[in-house]
Amino acid sequence: AWTSRWVESKHKPDYGRFILTAGKFYGDAEKDKGLQTSQDARFYALSARFEPFSNRERTLVLQFTVKHEQGIDCGGGYVKLFPASLDQQDMHGDSPYNIMFGGCLSCPPPSSRRALFSPFFSSNFILGHPFYSSL
DSSP states (O other), X not given: XXXXXXXXXXXXXXXXOEEEEOOSSOSSTTXXXXXXXXXXXXXXXXXXXXXXXXXXXXXXXXXXXXXOOSOOSSEEEEEEEXXXXXXXXXXXXXXXXXXXXXXXXSOSSXXXXXXXXXXXXXXOEEOOOXXXXXX
């Protein structure tokens, strides 16, 4: 089960819950399953540990895929790479992290994608790649 690898934070009792589903649109109902947010207008906090690694002199690629099935007035989705010291049960928006990236959808100002590398920088960077401007 996905819950043996992923930990939902208990920091706030009103965090939204994740479910395992292929969603409304899929090619194969079993093969296309993924984690989905199950409640509108909620914050979510989910984490999974991975084995220590080194990318010394190699490129590090972090990516995620999002399938939005409903119209979104304002929302966002971010991935954060946390230090190993993270208390997964108490993870929250102010938990220290090393890398954060993702984006806001239809929120003022216009939709944007942001990347933040902490503790190296103290501000967000709006990514201006042409791909993002077409979203």
